[in-house]
Amino acid sequence: MNIWTFEHEHDLNATGAGIIAALLQSKRKAVLGLATGSSPVGIYKELIQMYSKGLVSFAQASSFNLDEYVGLPEDHPQSYRSFMNEQLFNHIDMNMNLTHVPNGNATDLTAECAHYEQLVNDHGPVDIQLLGIGHNGHIGFNEPGASLTSGTHVVDLKDETRKANARFFDSPSDVPKQAMTMGVGSILKAKQILLVARGEDKAEIIRTALTGPITTECPASLLQCHPNVIVLLDRGAGRLM
Numbered sequence: 193m194n195i196w197t198f199e200h201e202h203d204l205n206a207t208g209a210g211i212i213a214a215l216l217q218s219k220r221k222a223v224l225g226l227a228t229g230s231s232p233v234g235i236y237k238e239l240i241q242m243y244s245k246g247l248v249s250f251a252q253a254s255s256f257n258l259d260e261y262v263g264l265p266e267d268h269p270q271s272y273r274s275f276m277n278e279q280l281f282n283h284i285d286m287n288m289n290l291t292h293v294p295n296g297n298a299t300d301l302t303a304e305c306a307h308y309e310q311l312v313n314d315h316g317p318v319d320i321q322l323l324g325i326g327h328n329g330h331i332g333f334n335e336p337g338a339s340l341t342s343g344t345h346v347v348d349l350k351d352e353t354r355k356a357n358a359r360f361f362d363s364p365s366d367v368p369k370q371a372m373t374m375g376v377g378s379i380l381k382a383k384q385i386l387l388v389a390r391g392e393d394k395a396e397i398i399r400t401a402l403t404g405p406i407t408t409e410c411p412a413s414l415l416q417c418h419p420n421v422i423v424l425l426d427r428g429a430g431r432l433m
């Protein structure tokens with residue numbers, strides 16, 4: 193595991209974007225595993241800049257997002273589909289037909305989970321999986337627990353996760369109670385993982401996840417089993433490392 197802590201946000205963003213751009217330059221049909229939340233946004237901004245300067249093209253790449261809320265229509269402002277369109281896809285030359293976000297509004301959620309898992313397997317393996325981390329160690333929406341589900345599945349969100357994500361909604365009660373997420377097994381199939389964390393409030397969970405015991409009670413700790421993980425931390429998140 194390569195753990196890098198940056199003094200300046202710009203250097204973190206440029207490094208993350210540089211890793212993804214280098215992949216796209218050597219493999220135009222790269223399969224990108226993408227994430228939402230505030231952590232990857234600076235990297236997306238940097239990628240958009242690189243694209244606008246003609247340094248990188250996404251035209252032949254495909255993408256799979258980790259997760260989506262259950263019950264929000266695709267065009268809901270807080271859906272992860274809307275987030276991806278606004279933060280990245282609308283600003284680059286990505287073929288929208290090759291961007292995938294689980295459909296959390298499907299009538300048959302079990303069938304949608306199986307379908308999404310199959311799609312990832314058919315197009316995969318994911319070349320690089322971008323990840324954030326929740327304060328309780330969740331990755332995607334894989335919440336801590338006595339066991340973890342390997343493939344794409346529906347989860348009940350923990351209260352702490354709903355609280356943390358309430359900042360994006362008009363009212364805390366608007367945060368959906370469930371989400372659909374790729375499982376930890378699906379995530380670990382990626383060839384390379386790029387974990388990003390920012391802020392002092394992530395310092396404790398970063399230390400626990402990266403140096404503590406490997407346990408389902410901290411889903412991100414399973415990343416210790418992956419042979420190719422790069423961790424990008426700002427000064428706050430890297431404070432205890």
Ligand code: GLP
Nearest residue numbers: 228229230231324325326332333
């Ligand atoms: C959500 C997402 C995760 C993300 C986490 C942390 O729960 N499902 O994929 O990693 O939030 O978000 P942030 O980066 O905003 O702290």
